[in-house]
Amino acid sequence: MAKYILTALVNNHAGILAKMAGLFARRGFNIDSLAVGVTQDPDISATTIVVNGDGHTVDQVLKQLSKLIDVIEVKHLPAEQAVSRELSLIKVACDPTNRSEIVQVVNIFRAKVVDVAPDALIIELTGTGDKIDAFEQMVRPYGILEMCRTGMVAMRRSGQ
């Protein structure tokens, strides 16, 4: 089993996300993440899908997605050609004794503190999934109160 990145341009029509999600569920495709957002053309959304599986699975996901009328194009994006990022928000428990220690970790990861309270910090971190995993490991001992991740968005490198 390997992870594959697929990118799809879709018509920004009601229900397209449900159609894609339903397709994955119905055909038993194993999806790690699905991220959607509008492009420079407000009628078109770009989606990034991370699929877990083998070559046959990816071939089928590509073909089945292409069959959806509102999918304009869908491509496999090899990891070495991809610029990929994920954004996460992590609420970490803190107190006056360890706050600066946590902020040090934040700085090392080039993350940002976006909210401060006496007993918690909300940290924003952008990067690859691995980087976010590593950061999570580092702050786990302080106590993660809440965490959410966007899932991967990806784009082909220019000139590839």
Next chain:
Amino acid sequence: MRMLASKALVQVLEEQGVRHIFGYPGAANTPILDAVGKSSIAHILMRNEQGAVHAAAGYARLTGKVGVCTATSGPGATNMITGIANAYMDSIPLVVLTGQVASGLVGRDAFQEVDTTGVTTPISKHNYLVKDPNDLPRILEEAFWIAGTGRPGPVVVDIPMDVQRMRVDYQPQGTPQIRGYCPHLPATDADAAQLADAIRQAERPLLVAGGGILIAHASEAFAALAAGTGLPVVSTMMGIGAVPCAHPRYLGMVGSHGVPPANAAFAEADLVVFLGARVSDRTVSDTEALAKRAAVAHVDIDPAEIGKNIPCDLAIAADLADFLPRLTRALAGYTCPGGWADKAAERRAAMPLPDGKKRGAVNPKYLMRRLSEATGGRAVVTTEVGQNQIWTANHYQFARPGTFLTSGGFGTMGFGLPAAMGAKLARPDELVIAIEGDGSFQMSMPELGAIRQWGAEVKIVLFVNRVLGMVHEYQDVNFQSRHSGVDLGAYPHYPSIAAAYDIPCGTVAENQDVDSAIAAMLETPGTYLLEVLVDRTESTL
């Protein structure tokens, strides 16, 4: 021009050449019915929404045109689900128009509200919820275009009641342009040459005809290919009729319910060429084993079918109408190895035919052979699902393409009777025969009312054994003959049912009377019910 959205809807239907719309009314689609009532289109009232979809499917299958049906919101729409799923599995072009509760009530669990686009998403080629009446004409034009092009299928258009009653500007738009939808898949000579090479190199090549050949109207090109090369041909259930069943190279239907000559050839072939077939589990139960013993080539207009069920050595995504003539040209001068093809043909010739020796009940396979003989294999034949379907598939000798209308992929009992009605209304000059089992018949029996009301003069052959025969047989084989839940009991008395609908009826209980019973059915003008008493232990194969 400014007009009611419902009127614009009917104008699009007229532009598309629609003459019949099969339906059932409810509050939420009454504006549509009101506009239909003022138009050139006939609304054919069925007795259940499911019957409306099946009738439209029969209509579409026989004509190749998009069939149209309508129902109201909520239960009207959900009653159509089975018909829509059936059409999706068998690639039948339909436009399904459902009424929806008024826009302001959508999402509030209003009376007769259901999320129609939600429930039809996995069983339709595409669907729409029309929110803005100005989008309605464009959406309908797209719906017809999507339903009828590429690999055909059902498209659902869900229209809130208030939207149907708003005013819109309507101008016919012509062929829709849908970004990302490119249904035309042209074939190439290079692909044809590659497959031709594989065929030339094979010692025992075999062609598998799927329903795609019929949908592409490529049966003539396919018959030319088979005749020119002498390649043996088997078919899937949906592919029956791709060549005339009497064609010297045709070995019959392949698969779990197929015939021995076809399955023997399939087991021995070293190259299997699937043409417009999905390679379903009923056709090939063990795809891995097949891929190991033979090379596999797969040609289909739907790229997603290639490699889905069976690994393949040669994948060609193309329109068969374009591809088959190229393949025939690429195979010019080629003749299939005689030993292989002749052995296959001999096996077929040696297959014993069902006989009429038995007393006390009719042999249904014998009856299908006699019916085939009496009609020259030229009737339009619909079936239900169960033993009646297999008896028909293996024993009616179809002489013309596209005249076997059956529920192949979804296996929908209750399909055949309304489908026969739709087919008859589409082509009143054709002899349309519905082959029924007494289980399936009772699922759609109320449609006899619609058949009589609309003058659809179909012939009904009803096999009566008072049991759900295929499951009964399955329980014999797999459950030590513990028959559970399959006995239909003694009722109803079918001649009385026929009489209630004022339909002439005959009964045949002995093989020796089969020919005269068939003759009486065919000679009696109008609708006719032939009750055929068969033994419940009769085998499917």
